[in-house]
Amino acid sequence: MYEFDIQNMTCGHCKGTVEKAIKAADPAAVATVDLASRKATVETTLDPALIGQAIEDAGYPVSYARR
Template sequence: MYEFEIQNMTCGHCASTVERAIKTADPEASASIDLAARTAKVETKDPAAINTAIEKAGYPSSFRQI
């Protein structure tokens, strides 16, 4: 499980965009978005690909294993 800190995610539309980016990068990923904390908890085998997809969607992010 990885936690992604996502900058500039400020509304429901942003959260939906991030969720789509995660699913595009890894269709098998399980994601839980927390808009208030600006984080996403993701179960994935390729966190770097997900981080890249989130950033390509316009949201600078970083991740750590939890």
């Protein structure tokens, strides 16, 4: 499980965009995106760099750590 800190996520639309980006990268991922903390917790078998890249490609700078 990985925790992503997501910058510039400020509204419900942003949250939805991040969720879609995660699911596009890994349809089997289990993700919880929290707007208030600007964090996403993602359970995935993919390399987390690929999830991070998908979020960045959607327009949101991101950093992550294994949880």
